[in-house]
Structures are given as structure tokens and as C-alpha cells.
Amino acid sequence: MTASDLLNRLFMAVLTLLGVAVIVFCLLRIVPGDPIAMMISPSATPADIAALRAHYGLDLGLPQQFGIWFMDVLKGNFGTSISQRRDVMELIGERLPATLELAFAALVFGVLAGGVIATLGTLARRTALDPALDFINGLFLAVPDFVWALALVLLLGVFWPVFPLSGRIDPELSTYFHTNFYLIESLLTGKFSAFGDLIAHMVMPMLALGLPLAAIVVRTLKEALAEAMVQDYVLLARLKGMSPIRLVLQEALRNAVGPTLTLTGVQFTFMIGGTVIVERIFSYPGLGNMAIDAVINRDLPLIQGIVLTFGAIFILVNILVDLIAGWLNPRGAAHG
Amino acid sequence: MAEIVTTTADAPVPLRSLPMKTIKPLLREPRVVIAGGFLILLLLIAIFAPYIAPKDPLEQDLMLGNMPPVTSPGAEPGYYLGTDDLGRDVLSRVLYGSRIALTVAFVAASLSAIIGTLMGLAAGWYGGWADRIISRLVDIWMAFPPVLLSVLLVAVLGSGLHSVIAAIVIIDWTRFCRVVRAETMAQARLDYVMAAETIGFSRSHILWREILPNVAPVLIALVSLEMGIAVIVEAILSFVGLSLSSDIPTWGGMIAQGRQMIHQGWWVFVFPLIALFATVLAFNQLGNGLRKALDPVMRR
Numbered sequence: 001m002t003a004s005d006l007l008n009r010l011f012m013a014v015l016t017l018l019g020v021a022v023i024v025f026c027l028l029r030i031v032p033g034d035p036i037a038m039m040i041s042p043s044a045t046p047a048d049i050a051a052l053r054a055h056y057g058l059d060l061g062l063p064q065q066f067g068i069w070f071m072d073v074l075k076g077n078f079g080t081s082i083s084q085r086r087d088v089m090e091l092i093g094e095r096l097p098a099t100l101e102l103a104f105a106a107l108v109f110g111v112l113a114g115g116v117i118a119t120l121g122t123l124a125r126r127t128a129l130d131p132a133l134d135f136i137n138g139l140f141l142a143v144p145d146f147v148w149a150l151a152l153v154l155l156l157g158v159f160w161p162v163f164p165l166s167g168r169i170d171p172e173l174s175t176y177f178h179t180n181f182y183l184i185e186s187l188l189t190g191k192f193s194a195f196g197d198l199i200a201h202m203v204m205p206m207l208a209l210g211l212p213l214a215a216i217v218v219r220t221l222k223e224a225l226a227e228a229m230v231q232d233y234v235l236l237a238r239l240k241g242m243s244p245i246r247l248v249l250q251e252a253l254r255n256a257v258g259p260t261l262t263l264t265g266v267q268f269t270f271m272i273g274g275t276v277i278v279e280r281i282f283s284y285p286g287l288g289n290m291a292i293d294a295v296i297n298r299d300l301p302l303i304q305g306i307v308l309t310f311g312a313i314f315i316l317v318n319i320l321v322d323l324i325a326g327w328l329n330p331r332g333a334a335h336g
Numbered sequence: 337m338a339e340i341v342t343t344t345a346d347a348p349v350p351l352r353s354l355p356m357k358t359i360k361p362l363l364r365e366p367r368v369v370i371a372g373g374f375l376i377l378l379l380l381i382a383i384f385a386p387y388i389a390p391k392d393p394l395e396q397d398l399m400l401g402n403m404p405p406v407t408s409p410g411a412e413p414g415y416y417l418g419t420d421d422l423g424r425d426v427l428s429r430v431l432y433g434s435r436i437a438l439t440v441a442f443v444a445a446s447l448s449a450i451i452g453t454l455m456g457l458a459a460g461w462y463g464g465w466a467d468r469i470i471s472r473l474v475d476i477w478m479a480f481p482p483v484l485l486s487v488l489l490v491a492v493l494g495s496g497l498h499s500v501i502a503a504i505v506i507i508d509w510t511r512f513c514r515v516v517r518a519e520t521m522a523q524a525r526l527d528y529v530m531a532a533e534t535i536g537f538s539r540s541h542i543l544w545r546e547i548l549p550n551v552a553p554v555l556i557a558l559v560s561l562e563m564g565i566a567v568i569v570e571a572i573l574s575f576v577g578l579s580l581s582s583d584i585p586t587w588g589g590m591i592a593q594g595r596q597m598i599h600q601g602w603w604v605f606v607f608p609l610i611a612l613f614a615t616v617l618a619f620n621q622l623g624n625g626l627r628k629a630l631d632p633v634m635r636r
Contacts, residue, residue, distance in 0.1 A: 012475070019476035027492050142620035143613070144568050146575075150591060150609050158598055273481025277572050281595070291484055292576055295491040307488065311479045 009322060013315045020311040021073070025066050028300050073308065079301035083294070088305040092287065096309065097180035098168055099279070099286035103272050105183075105202055106209035110271075111264060113210065114217025121218065122225040122248050133218075140215035145274040149208035149281040156204055163203050166283035170197050205282045209271050213264070220263050224256035231255070258325065265321030269314045367625030371618040378615060382434040389428035390414065393585045397423035402601050418603040420593060429585035430607050436497070436586045437615060440570040441563035444504035449559050451505065452512025457551075459513070460520025461543050470513065477510045486569055490578045500579050504566050515558055519551045553630035557623050564619030571612050587612045 078088035276288030574588025594605025
């Protein structure tokens, strides 16, 4: 990827994010239901209501509202949440780390589990295990994160209750933290009891998000490995007497990892979207869970902030994936 | 060139010659037969739910709340899968829930397919500014997390069946648009299109009579996959309480209800979850099976 390609990508990304902003803004202005009506006390007079409307800028025309809001967004000011009466940026700053930790844990789990199973499947080629693995993986591919999350609630929460069903951490432990990256902080500062508790809370939502990803990694990587295993350099290495495990890990994997990585990036963006419902099911205090509350409360500034944050993450991940793919495979288009 | 020749020789069977020639390979694909059979059964259950369901799904009997399924001790005869906290029959509610699930699946998937296909054909066949605008639109759409967008849309449109369907269509037309656009562009490069142009067929004639029938096999498989997605999205929206009112039995609503009282009775949670899982799996396997059976390249 050349510098001009990169600039082009960045420009397109900014344009896309602007489009997202305009659409979100327009959508939320046609929401039925008055946000002011939800925050006033029954004794408020019409003058009080008008004052509140003016305070939140709801009495201006749409283009002015967008103009003011957009300038504020550029300055990093997302306004004040109507339902929680706190700065939107601050609220997002509190919740985003929880979502990021969960999403990255699920990403690591999905890639590792998928990678190991794909490697084992490649070693077991032409045995009875291989079609069985493909069949099971086909089923796994069909199960979305929502269904996984519910099945896990049942299996590991109720029938065999090994993991806590909801939350991020035992409330008694949460007061000791300086940042909102609890998992990273507890690890760095050696608070291992808190770390263990965080992991126990994270296991089920992480599995729900990571298992669909693992299934996709297995399919893609297994196909790429199967293709690589019949290439001349692998045959040569086999003739030289290299063991099957080293053959797969050292020779084939290196060349098969490219397409898997690109697809993993795409799936990772879907997975970040999936955190919304999975966090809800496990009452995990992340950004997605807050998004649903914001929608139920018709909290416009908060919804806008959250959706723009998600949009920015999506676009950022896509650019990163392009960069890494370009770096891994410099031959780029010539190769395809 | 050799590649193009083989592709044309094996071009997907256009749907105009639908009869036995197309149906036979479908019946040889076990996934199509099993999943299709299950879905036909489910459709019959949905249509004839009032005759099949042992009880009225809305009838409450607080004296019979939280009764376990018949296999457990203390079960109430006649309530095969137990009752919920309001004493409503779980089996009847699961059976009735198939109505909403299948309605959303068929209506939302067909509408997204129609809109997405029209946009995809326009972008892929006419190219130029039409392609640029539509592709940019798809890019913007793809920057939204789908679940978040659906929750947002239902908040905007208000809850209810129409909103749920509208939300799915507004989000998922892009799936069809992307695939149809790519497929149309691929078809447009094939020999038969050039031949049609040489004969002097008009652009729109070629699009509707030549290209669309050849895109159709891919499209049909995609519609089946989309139906599974629609069932899930409806369940998610019912689960967070943004779909239908809690009176009408939906699988997602039942699962949410069961999640809250999961320690009192697992059956309110489990049976709608099984129904949801089986339906989604069936649509998914039918879609993949159709894709394999209808795609001449994969068939080999």
C-alpha cells in the first residue's frame, strides 16, 4: 500500500464517518417521543419546559442543531446525557474499556482456538476425524453469538453454575481501580484475586463472542492450509523428512495466514457489533449495554456518541486490517 | 480464455428451465431435504397453530404458574412443556411463536432481497455514477454495527412487527446488494452477454432476461440465509423488549421472560431457545445446501 493509497483510504474513512454522523443525526430527530417529557417533574410549568428545550438546543432548526452538534463533536464534546445528566464523553470513557477488553479477549480466544483446531484438522487429513470436524464446524458456523450467549447462560450459569451469570467484577473489588481497564490494570499491578474474578465474569460473554469467530477461522485457515500443503515447497520439505507438525507450523501456516487475517479483521468488526446484545444478556457494564439503555430512555446525545464511537472503531479496524494485509503480502494485487 | 469457456459451459441453470432439471440436484443434497422438510413442517405448524396448540397461548391461570414439563415430578397433566409464571402453556406459546418468526423471516427477507437486488443490478450493470453512489452508501451502512442499528431503528420507528421488518430491510439490503453487484459484474464479462449485445438486445432486456436469471441461483441461497438472520434479529429485538407487545408470544420474548426466572424454571427459557436454534440452523443449512446444489462450480 503506497502513501497515496493510504491517504485515499483515510479520506474515504472520514467521508464514511461523516455520512454515519449525518444519518444518525437525521434518524434521531424523527424519533417519536419527547426527551424533555421524560426528564421533567410532573409539576413543571410550560415555561420550565421551554427553558429546558432552549437549554438543550431543541428549539433550533435542524441544520443549526447539526452544525452546533458537529462542531462540538470535532472538539470532542458530545454533549450531556439527558437520562444520566453527565458528560457523554465521560460516560463512554467509563464503558468503552470494558467493551474493548471483552472484544479483545474474544478475538484472542477465537483466533487461538480456531488456529489450533485448524492445525489439528490439517494434521488429521484423510482420517475419519476430518469430515467429523468439518461437520461440527458447519454447525458452529450456523450458531450466532446471541444463541451462544443464551446457551451458555443455561449450561455454565444454571445447570452447572461455575461462572457468575452477570456483571464484570464482584462489586466489593471494583473500588480499588485507577483506570477503567480493570483487566489490564489488575494484571500489571499484581492484583491477582481481582484478575481471577474479572476473568471468571468474562468467560461466558467471551465464549459467546469468540466461538462464532473460531468457527470462521477454522474454515478459512483449514482451506488455506489444505491449499498450501500441496505446494511444491511443502512437498520438498516433506521429502527432506520434515515432521508433519513442523511442516504445518513452519511452512504451510506462514503462507496460509494472510487470507485468514483479512477475514478475521472483518469478523472482528461484526464481533464488536455483537457485544451490544451479548453484554445485555450478561449484564456486562460495557458500551453496548449502555446503548440499549440509551435507546430505551431516548437519550439522544448519548445514542449519538455511542453510535459514532462504534462507527469510528469499525472504520479504524478496517483500515488496520488493510494495512496489515498490505504489509503481510506486499505483492498485493499481482498475487490475486 | 480457457477459464471463461468452462464457466460458460457450466453456467448456472437459468430459472426459466426450472422443472426437474433444477429440482433433481436439489433433492440429492441432504441438507436441502432435511432442512427444507423441517421448515415446511414449521410452516404448517405456524399456519395451523390454532388447531395444533393444546391450549390458548394467552390464557392465564395463576393457580398453575411455573408448572414443570410432564417428564418432571409435580407436572400438571395437559401442559406438556410446563407453564410460565402466569400459568400460560409453554408448548402452545412456542407453537404460536413460529408465526411471528416465519412472518418476519419471509417478509423481511423478500423485501431486503428485492431492494438489494435492484440496487445491486443497477450498480453492477450500469456502473459509473450509479455504482459510485450505491457503493458509497453500502460502505456507510457497513460502518454501523447491525445490532446497534436495528435497536436504533426500532427506537425511531416505534416497536411493533412493521418496525421490526422495516429495520431488518433497512439494514440487510446491503447483503444482497454487494453479492448481486459482484455477480452481475462477473456475468457481464461472459460471452453470452456479449452475444446478446451483438444480436442487438437492449441493455435492459439483457439485464432482466439474461443476467437476472443467471444471478437468481446465488440469490435464492442468500434469501434462505437471510431468513435465518431475520429470525435472529426479531428474537434479539423481542428479547430487549423492542419488538411486539409481551402479550403476543414470540420466542425472543419468551426467552427474555425465562432469563429473568431462570432459577425458578428452566423450561420457559429452554424450549423457545431450542425452537429458535432449530429454525435458524435449518434456514442456514438450507441456504448452504442450495448454494452448493445450484452452483455448478461447487457441485463438481
